[in-house]
Amino acid sequence: MVKLMDEVELTQNGNWIEVWGADWVLEGCASCNGVFVLPPQKVSQRCPFCGQAALAQMDPSDDRPIYTQPPELVVPFRTAEDRLRASVGKFAKSIWLAPADLNENALLSRMQPVYLPMWLVDAQVQGEWQAEMGFDYEIVSHREEYQHNNWQTERVKEKRVRWEQRLGRLNRQYENQSAPALDEQEQVEAKIGRFNLKEAKPFQQDDLTNAIAHLPNRPPEDAWNEAVVGLKTAVTQDCRLASEADHTRGFKWSPQFANQQWTQLLLPIYTSYYLDDENQVRMVLLHGQTGKLYGVLRASTKRAYRITNMMLKAASVFLGIATVLFLVDLLGAEGAESWITLALLLMVGLGVAAFLPVLYALIVNATQRTKEREK
Ligand SMILES: [Zn+2]
Known part of the structure; x- marks a missing residue:
């Protein structure tokens, strides 16, 4: 569980980055404004997220990013190498007249593991709620039909929903509600799919050995509104179950929240790129669990x-x-x-x-x- 930013104590030389546990380097991208924590051997390469600019070193004591605490959890990379190779090979071959730089070897040699942050938040939710609860029921009717020189009776079942107004009071602890720590998270998931958070494990320094971590650009106070949207869905579901109803509509609530606990989780992606005819960088993203690839194709x-x-x-x-x-x-x-x-x-x-x-x-x-x- 993380402390709020202003409670973070700086180490003696004012270098907060040491709280990550090793001698990491802090770099920023002037194009996407991404801020990254990198192992020292990876410095000043092309931005692994947007590819549009080279990363420039930042002075951690001067340029303090929005949120600097290390993560608590990480979803590990687990796509096998042959799977990645197959994904990339298929992508490179999927177009006739590909630019010279769009080939399997170039894409593989530039592949960079990157972690993207997201939030999990726990919260105590209290308050009144009201909603219409719907209960399924069946009516049976009989239909007479003249067939084969005979009248036949057929039983017809029809499904209907009975709506009832319900209200109640809720006091409950909700755990691990997800919220975006990056503006771009939704975009990334739309391209390569969602992540299986069940595979998350505690973060260790070794997880960053070869990878680059993107720091959050949405701190908890900014991401909270989106967590509330998810909480409302969970609460609606719970109220429906408590009413033993099959459907709900018109859910209204007046919630109070307490004891919010934020956990930062890292999601694994690989990024790579190729240059098109105009020397424009075209990014390629791969899901670190499934190997699913997204890339923009350009013919030469x-x-x-x-x-x-x-x-x-x-x-x-x-x-x-x-x-x-x-x-x-x-x-x-x-x-x-x-x-x-x-x-x-x-x-x-x-x-x-x-x-x-x-x-x-x-x-x-x-x-x-x-x-x-x-x-
Ligand atoms: Zn960038």
């Missing part, structure tokens, strides 16, 4: 134009051949006509097909851009 328009160019050149060669054959035909040679037709057909075919690669690249990139906007 440069490669497409090169192929188009080659095909147009080949088409002009066939035009040349057809012209020569035509002259030969004029001179009275036998059987040139069919060769002229063939050369002209090849020329037209290549000329039309030549535009397909460029068209493909433009369409793929436009589709991907739309997809990205939707995420």
